[in-house]
Amino acid sequence: MTLKEVEYVNLNLTEQNFMDDDEYVGFATLPDQVHRKAVKRGFDFTLMVVGESGLGKSTLINSLFLTELYGEREVGSVTDRLEKTVEIEKKQLEIEEKGVRLRLTIVDTPGYNDAINGDTGVKSIVEYVDKQFEQYYTDETSINRRHIVDNRVHCCLYFISPYGHGLKPIDIFMMKQLHHKLNIVPIIAKSDILTKPEVNRLKQKILDEIDHHSIQIYEFPDCDSDEDEDFKQQDDLLKAAVPFAVVGCNTVVEAGGKKIRGRAYPWGIVEIDNPSHCDFVRLRQMLISTHMQDLKDVTSDIHYENYRAEHIQNQIGTTQRERTKLKRDSMIDGTGEATEKLLQQKEAEIQRMQAMLAKMQQQLGHKDSVTKPMNGLAKTESVV
Numbered sequence: 001m002t003l004k005e006v007e008y009v010n011l012n013l014t015e016q017n018f019m020d021d022d023e024y025v026g027f028a029t030l031p032d033q034v035h036r037k038a039v040k041r042g043f044d045f046t047l048m049v050v051g052e053s054g055l056g057k058s059t060l061i062n063s064l065f066l067t068e069l070y071g072e073r074e075v076g077s078v079t080d081r082l083e084k085t086v087e088i089e090k091k092q093l094e095i096e097e098k099g100v101r102l103r104l105t106i107v108d109t110p111g112y113n114d115a116i117n118g119d120t121g122v123k124s125i126v127e128y129v130d131k132q133f134e135q136y137y138t139d140e141t142s143i144n145r146r147h148i149v150d151n152r153v154h155c156c157l158y159f160i161s162p163y164g165h166g167l168k169p170i171d172i173f174m175m176k177q178l179h180h181k182l183n184i185v186p187i188i189a190k191s192d193i194l195t196k197p198e199v200n201r202l203k204q205k206i207l208d209e210i211d212h213h214s215i216q217i218y219e220f221p222d223c224d225s226d227e228d229e230d231f232k233q234q235d236d237l238l239k240a241a242v243p244f245a246v247v248g249c250n251t252v253v254e255a256g257g258k259k260i261r262g263r264a265y266p267w268g269i270v271e272i273d274n275p276s277h278c279d280f281v282r283l284r285q286m287l288i289s290t291h292m293q294d295l296k297d298v299t300s301d302i303h304y305e306n307y308r309a310e311h312i313q314n315q316i317g318t319t320q321r322e323r324t325k326l327k328r329d330s331m332i333d334g335t336g337e338a339t340e341k342l343l344q345q346k347e348a349e350i351q352r353m354q355a356m357l358a359k360m361q362q363q364l365g366h367k368d369s370v371t372k373p374m375n376g377l378a379k380t381e382s383v384v
């Protein structure tokens with residue numbers, strides 16, 4: 001294409017060019033088309049809660065979504081809600097707001113405990129996350145790819161104890177097991193037991209330790225420069241709130257004739273929806289109204305690509321071993337025509353996968369958002 005032609009194509013199709021509406025090419029409706037299609041298809045989002053036992057994980061997810069959704073229903077007695085989670089529980093909900101459907105999956109995990117089930121707890125959670133990637137990969141590479149259900153974990157709320165002095169060894173270990181697989185959003189649990197200065201101190205301590213141990217938590221994207229001042233201010237407040245200090249509860253208390261969701265103590269009420277009491281509202285705002293799509297994009301573009309690269313690399317390793325074995329056997333038994341053909345097939349397969357990896361590496365290299373080391377891709381050279 002010549003330069004002149006490029007200039008022609010770049011002409012702005014505004015009213016000056018086309019006086020009559022009928023003469024528009026029509027691609028200005030593309031955003032509407034994309035919007036309509038997305039609304040029709042609905043949205044999937046999977047949230048996981050992880051952390052030590054008894055920190056209020058199940059309570060918080062109930063506070064975040066379930067109680068509101070089942071608002072009409074009779075709330076069970078308090079003891080119903082105090083049970084310890086003993087296995088990974090997946091809860092699925094469909095929420096509809098102004099015609100937009102959201103399929104929300106909440107993965108509640110059993111809390112671990114340094115002494116008792118630390119290792120097995122960690123292992124089963126990591127396995128769960130990997131299994132979702134594996135399923136997605138299988139679906140994506142299968143012939144019928146039309147109705148893939150995305151169960152990949154898009155966000156992990158990691159609960160940190162308010163009783164300690166920062167991260168515990170098990171927290172560091174667990175976050176390191178997970179940080180290249182999903183978006184970790186750290187949470188200070190049960191923050192009602194801390195005073196404001198204590199919360200601030202603990203937040204800083206946790207952030208320092210996260211940095212010191214090179215743990216990669218979810219990084220909030222920079223705000224677009226064309227956003228309005230109000231939005232930018234909200235965004236700054238959100239970023240400054242990490243790790244979110246939350247309070248969870250499923251009880252409604254009466255105060256001054258008003259019904260409030262909160263925890264009633266002899267000395268007063270902690271309102272979970274009050275931003276000056278805790279960061280619950282900010283966390284919900286971030287998860288639902290402002291960062292859901294970014295969490296999904298990072299999952300897909302970085303964590304899943306990491307998994308895919310590692311997976312392809314493992315496949316290359318297996319095929320290379322098969323090829324070596326074939327070669328060795330053929331040296332002993334002599335090379336038949338069938339073996340020769342098989343060897344060529346293996347060679348072609350290895351080359352195809354290596355090309356795929358190189359392409360992924362190149363694509364990811366161009367993305368500004370890639371700040372994390374690519375687990376799988378980093379090893380590419382040793383295999384090729």
Ligand SMILES: Nc1nc2c(ncn2[C@@H]2O[C@H](COP(=O)(O)OP(=O)(O)OP(=O)(O)O)[C@@H](O)[C@H]2O)c(=O)[nH]1
Nearest residue numbers: 053054055056057058059084085110111190247248
């Ligand atoms: N003070 C306070 N107590 C809370 C809070 N959230 C939950 N609790 C209480 O903490 C206890 C444990 O809550 P759960 O939600 O079962 O904790 P969990 O993290 O799911 O525990 P596991 O299922 O064992 O992993 C319950 O008695 C809750 O009422 C909170 O924000 N502040």
Ligand SMILES: [Mg+2]
Nearest residue numbers: 057058084085
């Ligand atoms: Mg629980």
